[in-house]
Amino acid sequence: MPEPSHRFLRACLRLPVDRPPIWIMRQAGRYLPEYMEVRRQAGDFLSLCKNPALATRVTLQPLERFGLDAAILFSDILVIPEAMGMNLSFGTGEGPILDPPVQSPLDLQGLRQPDPEKDLGYVMATVETIREQLADRVPLIGFSGSPWTLATYMVEGGSSKTFSRVKGMLHDRPELLRGLLDRLVEAVTAYLNAQIRHGVQAVQIFDTWGGVLGHDEFLEFSLESMRRIVQGLDRNGPDGNRVPVILFAKGCGHHLEAMAGSGCDVVGLDWTTRIGQARERVAGRVALQGNMDPAVLYASPERIRAEAERILTDYGPHPGHVFNLGHGIAPDCEPHKVAALVEAVQGFSWGGGQA
Amino acid sequence: MPEPSHRFLRACLRLPVDRPPIWIMRQAGRYLPEYMEVRRQAGDFLSLCKNPALATRVTLQPLERFGLDAAILFSDILVIPEAMGMNLSFGTGEGPILDPPVQSPLDLQGLRQPDPEKDLGYVMATVETIREQLADRVPLIGFSGSPWTLATYMVEGGSSKTFSRVKGMLHDRPELLRGLLDRLVEAVTAYLNAQIRHGVQAVQIFDTWGGVLGHDEFLEFSLESMRRIVQGLDRNGPDGNRVPVILFAKGCGHHLEAMAGSGCDVVGLDWTTRIGQARERVAGRVALQGNMDPAVLYASPERIRAEAERILTDYGPHPGHVFNLGHGIAPDCEPHKVAALVEAVQGFSWGGGQA
Numbered sequence: 001m002p003e004p005s006h007r008f009l010r011a012c013l014r015l016p017v018d019r020p021p022i023w024i025m026r027q028a029g030r031y032l033p034e035y036m037e038v039r040r041q042a043g044d045f046l047s048l049c050k051n052p053a054l055a056t057r058v059t060l061q062p063l064e065r066f067g068l069d070a071a072i073l074f075s076d077i078l079v080i081p082e083a084m085g086m087n088l089s090f091g092t093g094e095g096p097i098l099d100p101p102v103q104s105p106l107d108l109q110g111l112r113q114p115d116p117e118k119d120l121g122y123v124m125a126t127v128e129t130i131r132e133q134l135a136d137r138v139p140l141i142g143f144s145g146s147p148w149t150l151a152t153y154m155v156e157g158g159s160s161k162t163f164s165r166v167k168g169m170l171h172d173r174p175e176l177l178r179g180l181l182d183r184l185v186e187a188v189t190a191y192l193n194a195q196i197r198h199g200v201q202a203v204q205i206f207d208t209w210g211g212v213l214g215h216d217e218f219l220e221f222s223l224e225s226m227r228r229i230v231q232g233l234d235r236n237g238p239d240g241n242r243v244p245v246i247l248f249a250k251g252c253g254h255h256l257e258a259m260a261g262s263g264c265d266v267v268g269l270d271w272t273t274r275i276g277q278a279r280e281r282v283a284g285r286v287a288l289q290g291n292m293d294p295a296v297l298y299a300s301p302e303r304i305r306a307e308a309e310r311i312l313t314d315y316g317p318h319p320g321h322v323f324n325l326g327h328g329i330a331p332d333c334e335p336h337k338v339a340a341l342v343e344a345v346q347g348f349s350w351g352g353g354q355a
Numbered sequence: 356m357p358e359p360s361h362r363f364l365r366a367c368l369r370l371p372v373d374r375p376p377i378w379i380m381r382q383a384g385r386y387l388p389e390y391m392e393v394r395r396q397a398g399d400f401l402s403l404c405k406n407p408a409l410a411t412r413v414t415l416q417p418l419e420r421f422g423l424d425a426a427i428l429f430s431d432i433l434v435i436p437e438a439m440g441m442n443l444s445f446g447t448g449e450g451p452i453l454d455p456p457v458q459s460p461l462d463l464q465g466l467r468q469p470d471p472e473k474d475l476g477y478v479m480a481t482v483e484t485i486r487e488q489l490a491d492r493v494p495l496i497g498f499s500g501s502p503w504t505l506a507t508y509m510v511e512g513g514s515s516k517t518f519s520r521v522k523g524m525l526h527d528r529p530e531l532l533r534g535l536l537d538r539l540v541e542a543v544t545a546y547l548n549a550q551i552r553h554g555v556q557a558v559q560i561f562d563t564w565g566g567v568l569g570h571d572e573f574l575e576f577s578l579e580s581m582r583r584i585v586q587g588l589d590r591n592g593p594d595g596n597r598v599p600v601i602l603f604a605k606g607c608g609h610h611l612e613a614m615a616g617s618g619c620d621v622v623g624l625d626w627t628t629r630i631g632q633a634r635e636r637v638a639g640r641v642a643l644q645g646n647m648d649p650a651v652l653y654a655s656p657e658r659i660r661a662e663a664e665r666i667l668t669d670y671g672p673h674p675g676h677v678f679n680l681g682h683g684i685a686p687d688c689e690p691h692k693v694a695a696l697v698e699a700v701q702g703f704s705w706g707g708g709q710a
Contacts, residue, residue, distance in 0.1 A: 162685050162687070163650055167648070251627070254609055295518055
């Protein structure tokens with residue numbers, strides 16, 4: 001297999017790079033006035049996700065402002081439950097609503113396995129349009145929510161603070177939850193493989209709600225589903241390059257070793273873990289992505305630079321570091337703070353080169 | 356110093372007990388209809404906190420229903436900022452509001468150091484009334500918020516999702532935040548010592564928001580403040596018994612060893628840590644409290660019992676386990692589920708006694 005030339009792909013595969021690459025979770029989003037402008041044009045968030053031309057435009061916006069090393073597909077994790085037949089809407093100021101919630105074997109039977117080419121064809125069209133317009137300047141990352149995270153929305157019927165329904169199901173009807181997770185493993189695997197066929201060059205699985213599970217519950221109900229997806233992905237991209245897989249589970253620093261054993265190439269860290277210690281814990285099995293607290297972007301450009309350098313130094317001059325925030329960027333972040341961060345990472349140098 | 360006879364105090368000090376004691380964070384609260392009745396009488400939440408007769412009544416309510424092994428003072432962590440001169444109110448359906456937020460050295464200077472006997476006299480009166488009515492059936496736990504957790508509310512002016520102001524302050528004006536934390540260390544130490552003088556037999560420090568800090572930030576800005584409080588407490592109660600100190604920081608399982616080194620007697624765990632592994636990690640330095648996911652109470656009584664027994668078995672037949680949830684009980688919990696949990700812990704037996 002040929003070695004990729006892009007800094008981001010090289011770092012994911014722990015190949016030497018001139019400096020660590022940087023991209024930012026939710027880099028195309030509400031903190032950018034030009035994004036808000038396009039979103040107004042689109043009418044609402046979901047229409048924006050489903051419009052390949054506009055979704056491409058917002059995907060590329062942060063790359064025009066900042067020297068980021070990767071683009072990430074603009075979409076939403078909940079397009080999968082929608083493609084399975086649930087009604088998806090976003091109330092103003094509230095979270096998403098999925099209707100009707102999955103609460104019985106009958107509800108589960110009523111879900112269909114989506115055909116990504118057809119039911120999620122607008123995502124595939126967006127992927128192709130982005131790749132075309134990117135013209136190989138930087139790689140494109142595809143993504144999906146994890147089965148557990150998708151299941152929380154599908155069983156709760158939307159966002160939740162207590163996860164009462166999905167955790168009630170986990171304890172009282174674990175076979176029903178397992179059935180739903182099985183369906184999601186299949187759907188997410190097919191969805192990510194389709195994204196790869198259409199041109200994404202890396203994929204990230206977001207387990208936003210893995211951290212609300214008990215220790216062994218995370219391993220059984222979230223990580224195991226992600227592991228099965230990783231095993232089912234076609235890691236040979238159509239261009240002959242290997243497609244790296246990134247797992248990100250918020251609040252799961254204590255599961256780092258287990259995640260590194262899932263078969264993924266990169267584990268994403270939130271900011272509660274020291275990245276230098278994390279590097280020792282994974283012992284070269286995977287690359288690490290992260291891990292600046294998004295809230296550091298509320299501080300001054302000087303502090304942002306110092307914090308970025310602290311993280312780069314803590315990881316050290318080893319291959320396998322993808323710089324990122326430890327969670328999505330906040331909607332009230334000022335864009336010039338992002339510029340300061342990107343410049344800090346771009347300007348960072350070990351002097352002597354990588355070990 | 357005499358050995359205490361109460362099961363809860365003995366477990367805190369890692370003395371042998373017939374079975375692990377159980378109490379429940381937020382055991383006096385909205386899930387109990389009789390609590391809602393008294394709260395309606397009181398008019399609002401803060402009036403209830405400030406009425407020693409009614410606060411005593413709700414403190415004792417869960418003990419009348421369930422065979423719990425400790426009572427916990429009914430109050431709120433934000434009475435401290437109020438006693439320092441901030442305006443405290445609770446909007447309906449929203450979180451607390453503290454006005455005006457602390458954002459400058461001048462704001463900090465404007466805060467007064469409360470005299471707990473005078474400014475928080477209603478808490479001391481409540482402590483005395485509870486002790487009187489408890490008549491030594493079970494011990495009474497006092498509590499306070501941690502300096503970091505209190506600072507988040509004082510700087511944000513209430514609850515926050517992003518902690519933008521307090522984290523901005525941490526990075527850009529760390530000396531201002533340190534000044535506020537110093538004031539809070541002094542205030543909380545005096546407050547807890549007053550609670551001890553008036554009769555609480557153990558104290559818990561709640562660091563609800565410690566888990567939102569970066570790894571080293573937690574050690575520097577939260578744990579260090581708690582350590583100073585622990586060092587400043589008068590651990591010899593007026594009855595001659597030692598007053599155990601419990602530290603609880605949500606989402607901080609990765610800081611377990613550091614917390615165990617703070618001088619506290621007990622560390623509270625949320626449910627993301629295996630309690631058996633945690634016991635090995637603290638190696639007899641402290642007792643452990645926890646750690647059932649409050650969401651297990653949405654499951655059936657059979658599952659609740661099984662989960663309680665799993666946790667008791669995981670800790671094993673060693674001294675030093677205080678059974679509790681890993682976070683406060685949810686307002687929509689059904690009381691008969693709590694009964695099932697308490698009965699499971701009460702009925703648990705090692706057969707052969709404790710190691």
